[in-house]
Amino acid sequence: MAKHALVTGGAGLIGSHLADLLVREGWKVRVLDNLEPQTHHRGRPAWINQNVEFIEGDLRDRGTITAALDKIDIVFHQAAYGGYMPEIAKYVHVNSLGTAQMLEVIREKNLPIKKIVVASSQAVYSEGAGECPRHGLVFPSVRPVEQLRKGDWQVHCPLCGAITKTVPTPENAPVGGETVYGLTKVDQEKLVLLWGKQMGIPNVALRYSCTYGPRQSIFNPYTGVIAIFCTRLLNNLPPVLYEDGEQTRDFSFVEDIARANLLASETDKLDGLAINVGSGKGTRIGEIARHISDALKIDIEPEMNGEFRPGEMRHLTSDTARIRAAGYEPHVDLPEGIQRYIDWIRTQSDIRDYFSEAAKILRRKGIVHRVEVMDA
Numbered sequence: 307m308a309k310h311a312l313v314t315g316g317a318g319l320i321g322s323h324l325a326d327l328l329v330r331e332g333w334k335v336r337v338l339d340n341l342e343p344q345t346h347h348r349g350r351p352a353w354i355n356q357n358v359e360f361i362e363g364d365l366r367d368r369g370t371i372t373a374a375l376d377k378i379d380i381v382f383h384q385a386a387y388g389g390y391m392p393e394i395a396k397y398v399h400v401n402s403l404g405t406a407q408m409l410e411v412i413r414e415k416n417l418p419i420k421k422i423v424v425a426s427s428q429a430v431y432s433e434g435a436g437e438c439p440r441h442g443l444v445f446p447s448v449r450p451v452e453q454l455r456k457g458d459w460q461v462h463c464p465l466c467g468a469i470t471k472t473v474p475t476p477e478n479a480p481v482g483g484e485t486v487y488g489l490t491k492v493d494q495e496k497l498v499l500l501w502g503k504q505m506g507i508p509n510v511a512l513r514y515s516c517t518y519g520p521r522q523s524i525f526n527p528y529t530g531v532i533a534i535f536c537t538r539l540l541n542n543l544p545p546v547l548y549e550d551g552e553q554t555r556d557f558s559f560v561e562d563i564a565r566a567n568l569l570a571s572e573t574d575k576l577d578g579l580a581i582n583v584g585s586g587k588g589t590r591i592g593e594i595a596r597h598i599s600d601a602l603k604i605d606i607e608p609e610m611n612g613e614f615r616p617g618e619m620r621h622l623t624s625d626t627a628r629i630r631a632a633g634y635e636p637h638v639d640l641p642e643g644i645q646r647y648i649d650w651i652r653t654q655s656d657i658r659d660y661f662s663e664a665a666k667i668l669r670r671k672g673i674v675h676r677v678e679v680m681d682a
Contacts, residue, residue, distance in 0.1 A: 307333055308333055308334045309333045309334070310333070310334045310335075310336070310377055310378050310379045310380070310630070311328050311334070311335050311336070311378065311379065311380045311382060311571075312336050312337075312338060312374055312375060312380075312381045312382070312383060313325050313328070313335060313336070313337050313358075313380040313382045313555050314338045314339070314340070314365055314374070314381070314384055314385035314408075315339055315364065315383075315384035315386065315425075316337030316338060316339050316351070316358070316360075316382075316384065317337065317339035317341060317346060317351055317354055317360075317384030317410070317517075317521045317523050318334060318345065318384065318385075318521075318561065319337065319517065319519065319523070319530075319560055319578070320384050320425065320514075320517055320560055320563050320564065320567075320624045321337070321339070321382070321624050322337075322351070322353055322516065322521055322565040323384070323519070323521070323560045323563075323564040323584070324382055324384065324563075324567050324568075325337055325354075325355050326355050326564075327561075327564045327565065327567075327568055328568070329355050329358065330335065330660050331568065331635075334359075334536050335355070335357070335358040335360065336358065336359040336374060336494075337354065337355075337358045337359070337360045337361065337376065338361045338362075338363060338364075338365060338370070338374040338385070338387070339360075339361075339362065339555060340362065340364040340365070340385075341362055341539045342369060343673070344523075344525065344526050345523040345525065345526050345579055346525075347523075347525035348512045348525075349363070350533050354466065355522055359681070360411075361373070362375055364516035365385050365400075365404045365407070365408060366399060366400065366403065366404045366407065366496045368407060368411065369397075369409050369634070370402040370610050371404075371407065371411055372411050372415065374388060374419075374550040374626045375408070375412060375415075375417055375419070377598050378419060379419070379420045379421075380419070380420055380421050380422075380423070380425070380571050381405055381408075381419060381421075381422045382423050382425075382567055383405065383408065383422060383423070383424040383425060383494075383498070383671050385599065386424045386425060386490075386491070386494070386669060387400040387401055387402070387487075387490075388427075388487055388525065388529050389487065389529030390531075390667065392587075392660035392667065392671040392673055394486050394627065396452050397486045397487055397489075398486070398490055398493075400490075401487075401490035401493065401494055402493040402494065402497070403422070405493070405498065406495050406497055407496045409497060409498065410430075410583065412505075415499075418508060420507070420508075421507065421508045421510070421571055421577075421581060421606070422498055422502065422507070422509045422510075423482070423509070423510050423511060423512065423567050423571055424495060424498040424509065424510070424511050424512070424572045425493055425494075425512060425514060425515045426460075426494060426511040426512055426580060427484060427487075427488070427491045427497040427513055427514050428513055428515050428516075428556070428582070428584070428622050428624060429473075429485060429488035429491050430481040430482070430490075430491050430492045430495065430513060430580075431459060431480070431481060431483075431622065432445075432446075432447050432448045432449055432480060432481075432482055432483070432484050432619065433445070433446045433447060433449070433475065433619045433620065433621075433622075434461075434473075434475045434479075434554075434619055434620070434623060435472070435473050435475040435479055435623040436461050436463065436470025436471060436472060436473065436621075436627075437470055437472075438463035438466065438468050438470050438474045438598065439468055440463070440465075440466055440468060441463055441465045441466060444463050444464060444465065444470060445464075445479050445480050445612070446461050446462065446464050446470060447461065447463065447464060448484040448617055448619070449462075449620065450680055451616045451675065453678060454549075454675070455614065455678045456677070456678065457612070457674065457677045459504070459549045459550055459552070459553075460619045460620070461612075461619060461621065465585055472554060472588060473621045474586060474624060474625035474626075475549065475622060475623065475624060475625055476582075476627075477513070477580055477582055477625070479583065479627060480582075483614075484618075484619070485492060485539075485617045485618070485619035487534055488617075490519045494511075495511035495643035495677070496510075496582050496651050497510055497519070498511060499578060499579075499580065502578065503578065504550045508576065508577035508578065509577070510571075510576045510577060510578075510579060510581060511571040511580040512563075512566055512567065512570060512580075512581055512582060512583050513562055513578070513581060513582050513624070514558065514583050514584075515555070515557065515558045515582070515583065515584030515585065515622070515624050516555045516556060516557045516558065516680040517552060517558050517559075517560055517563050517643070518530060518532040518557060518558075518560065518643065518644075518647060518651075519531070519559050519560030519561065519646065519647055520646060520647055520649075520650035521650070522559070522560075522647065522653055523649060524536075524537055524657055525660060526660070527574075529611070531555075531591060531646065532557075532594065533599065533651075534594050534603070534661050535594065535645075535650065535661070536598055536602070536651050537599045537658070537659055537661065538648070538649075538659055539599060539602050539604045539606060539659055540596060540602065540604070540651070540657050540659065540663060541657070541668065542604070542606065543606070543611070543659055543662070543666075544606045544607060544608055544609040545594055545595040545598070545599070546608070546610075546611070546661065546665070547591060547595065547604075547608045547610045547619075548610075548613055548614050548615055548618070548674075549589075549613075549614050549622075550592075550597070550610065551590065551592030551610060552590055552591075552621075553590065553618075553620055553621065554586065554589060554590050554591070554594060554620075554621045554622070554623065554642070555589060555591065555622055555623075556584035556586065556587060556588055556589075556622060556623045556624045556665055557581065557584075557585060557586055557589055557594075557640055557643070557649070558583060558584050558585055558636065558638075559636070559638035559642075559643035559646075561568070561637070561638060562583075562585075562636040562637055562638055563583060565634070565637075566583045566610055566634055567631060569629075569632060569633060569634055571655040573632050573633065573677060575631070575632040576628070576629065576632055580649055581628055581629050582624040582625055582626050582628065582629065583626065583629055583634070584622065584623070584624030584626055584636075585624075585627070585636050585640070586623065586624060586626045587623065587640075588621060588622070588623035589640060592608060594644075595608045597640075597644060598644060598648070601645055601648050602648060603645055610635065611676070612674050612676055612677040613669075613677070614674070614675055614676075614677070615668075615673060615674055615675070616673075616675060621662045629662070
């Protein structure tokens, strides 16, 4: 018998690729998506698989999520409001309340859900793990705003203040989130995992690293550094680097993230756990800008304005030992993945720069700060 899956947020970057994979694997798939205008500026995207049942609706609507869950075996909960957008209440309403209501409906209706795989994020960590020359492995807290205002970007040991060396972050690192988005991702994963224990229903929370690839929105200027850099360069504008551009991130190609979801749904080795999903490799953001510039053959130097985002981690590379032990292995490396994204974005029409106006909003709302100019 074919498994029946619900993919919330199934028109988005990860959700749509996951839906495609499930269809290829013989699953029956239902997609729920509200087609958030910030992401889907032109309405329903053409890439939604013709072999899925598509419901346009908001998971916050009780009737909509109840109908979407009908006759479903496995839920892949990808829907979320994300990035560095300034709407605090909407993050909480969509991510935290929306998830809680979905779980409440399943319990109240006694629906026969066999497993939930929820999309979490590396944003749940305050800062990536570090190695102190004196104290070894440490888990630094978020860098203070006062430190960043002085242009000190380094991550210091919480015990002695020495500069740490970034190392892969394991799942047992402290979580809490230092952005509103990060806080709501903590809510989502903890709600699902706690509810699963109470109900006796297996669940997995996948802490995605920076995910990119074809279908990443060219309209949303608040998420996806690779997409933002591409749209800037294609409009003959420089990529904008916060801090000094030496921050590192772990990048994962979207098809690999989709396969991680499928694995989590089919194995019991990850049940009840929050699991890192990434490449296990850190790449500097400045290097990403240069790589995209070279691939596009648009030679514009990145711009640094002495700006930073409070609460943003300096380094994050995922320790992926747990998911690799369950059989996961990423297939697409960064050069190939960037090229595939560029090949896709060149097929899109009317590629505009939405970042410039968004940056003004972020400054005005205090989400982006500037280094203080010190007197001589």
